[in-house]
Amino acid sequence: MSRAEQIPTQRSASYEADPEQVHRVLLLYSGGLDTSVMLKWIQDSYGAEVVCLTVNLGQPGEDYEVIRGKALSLGALECHVVDAREQFAREYLAPAIKANAMYGGYPLFTALGRPLIAKLAVEQARASGCDTIAHGCTGKGNDQVRIEATVATLAPELKVIAPVRSWQMGREEEIAYAREHGIPVKAAQGAEGGAPYSIDDNLWGRSSEGRWIEDLSHAPDDDVFQLVTRPEDAPAEAQELELGFERGVPVSLDGQRLGLVELIERVAEIGARHGVGIVDHVEDRIVGLKVRDIYEVPAAAVILPAHQDLERLVCTIHQNQFKPALDRQWAYLVYAGLWWEPLRADLDAYMDSVNERVTGTIGVKLYKGHARVITRASENAVYDASLASFAESGGLFSQTASPGFIELFSLQSRMAWRLHNR
Numbered sequence: 001m002s003r004a005e006q007i008p009t010q011r012s013a014s015y016e017a018d019p020e021q022v023h024r025v026l027l028l029y030s031g032g033l034d035t036s037v038m039l040k041w042i043q044d045s046y047g048a049e050v051v052c053l054t055v056n057l058g059q060p061g062e063d064y065e066v067i068r069g070k071a072l073s074l075g076a077l078e079c080h081v082v083d084a085r086e087q088f089a090r091e092y093l094a095p096a097i098k099a100n101a102m103y104g105g106y107p108l109f110t111a112l113g114r115p116l117i118a119k120l121a122v123e124q125a126r127a128s129g130c131d132t133i134a135h136g137c138t139g140k141g142n143d144q145v146r147i148e149a150t151v152a153t154l155a156p157e158l159k160v161i162a163p164v165r166s167w168q169m170g171r172e173e174e175i176a177y178a179r180e181h182g183i184p185v186k187a188a189q190g191a192e193g194g195a196p197y198s199i200d201d202n203l204w205g206r207s208s209e210g211r212w213i214e215d216l217s218h219a220p221d222d223d224v225f226q227l228v229t230r231p232e233d234a235p236a237e238a239q240e241l242e243l244g245f246e247r248g249v250p251v252s253l254d255g256q257r258l259g260l261v262e263l264i265e266r267v268a269e270i271g272a273r274h275g276v277g278i279v280d281h282v283e284d285r286i287v288g289l290k291v292r293d294i295y296e297v298p299a300a301a302v303i304l305p306a307h308q309d310l311e312r313l314v315c316t317i318h319q320n321q322f323k324p325a326l327d328r329q330w331a332y333l334v335y336a337g338l339w340w341e342p343l344r345a346d347l348d349a350y351m352d353s354v355n356e357r358v359t360g361t362i363g364v365k366l367y368k369g370h371a372r373v374i375t376r377a378s379e380n381a382v383y384d385a386s387l388a389s390f391a392e393s394g395g396l397f398s399q400t401a402s403p404g405f406i407e408l409f410s411l412q413s414r415m416a417w418r419l420h421n422r
């Protein structure tokens with residue numbers, strides 16, 4: 001069977017490309033094995049031109065000039081590298097912080113990056129005259145949902161192909177294809193090196209999947225931790241830091257004003273040094289599977305609890321009862337790839353409204369894998385030390401009123417109890 005015969009002929013969605021429609025493809029290119037094989041394979045199988053786009057969302061240790069050079073040497077017509085860190089921080093991470101965005105116990109980060117990557121792909125596809133967008137997601141993950149939902153929403157005129165999902169190549173065959181077509185294969189990627197972890201990372205976190213992680217009874221091997229120090233190896237000295245927030249967004253670290261990107265990078269470094277932000281998690285995917293991931297989220301594991309603590313301090317009991325349900329809905333929509341769903345914008349309006357008052361400072365103590373809030377200060381705190389104190393009475397709070405309050409507050413519960421226990 002020739003490679004060309006592997007072009008899918010069965011299409012189940014309107015936005016999937018008919019091979020005849022594919023003339024110039026915008027490929028989301030990472031420089032890794034899958035997308036490098038895709039770059040050649042699309043040229044060969046579709047006879048199409050390929051324009052590459054590589055997006056910098058703050059994933060550490062990338063050399064974008066090397067990635068660009070590789071794309072061009074593999075026949076890309078153009079290779080664009082976009083540094084989207086500022087935009088990512090401002091338009092995606094700041095709203096996520098205001099919404100305390102966690103899904104099933106871990107901070108969202110891949111789910112925040114994908115809609116931006118896909119939006120940038122749409123913009124570049126239009127600018128470069130492409131008719132199709134190609135990505136390297138498999139058919140089992142959430143990322144295909146996030147990318148394709150974005151493209152189909154923002155650019156109904158563009159088609160999508162997902163070669164990794166449709167081609168029949170296994171890993172060995174992919175490596176053979178790469179060797180045959182002069183695509184550099186790292187020794188560690190070769191058949192002898194075994195499959196690597198499947199990694200996704202950005203400014204806000206890193207995830208690893210595959211290999212032993214798929215065995216739920218296998219405790220983490222040390223080599224999976226590439227970002228965060230293992231807590232048992234973290235310094236024996238605790239470290240304290242102070243985060244300043246304005247309207248829900250962190251703006252300073254230990255009194256020094258910083259842009260959001262730099263602040264996140266610095267907090268990540270401190271958190272990582274102290275072993276903070278390791279999450280071993282089995283997620284309920286949108287596509288129905290349960291899959292285990294190992295996450296390293298050192299910045300989010302410090303900043304989110306600090307934000308949430310400050311938010312609780314400036315909000316009333318009623319706001320504090322209500323907001324977590326909306327936070328959960330926000331995170332679920334974004335996890336599920338529906339970034340462009342109007343409900344998300346509606347929820348953002350609420351998040352912004354609450355966060356108008358989330359200004360102040362939070363002290364956090366980091367020690368061997370833990371980050372704990374230890375101090376709080378805000379002009380907007382719904383807190384009065386003299387009212388809260390055991391030592392004093394009077395002012396807005398009358399202790400003599402308490403029994404009357406208890407009598408009325410418990411009235412229906414007492415009546416019901418009596419009825420049910422007659």
Ligand code: ARG
Nearest residue numbers: 110111142198199200207209
């Ligand atoms: N499971 C996470 C999510 O759906 C992260 C996926 C990242 N991809 C990877 N190849 N590790 O948000």
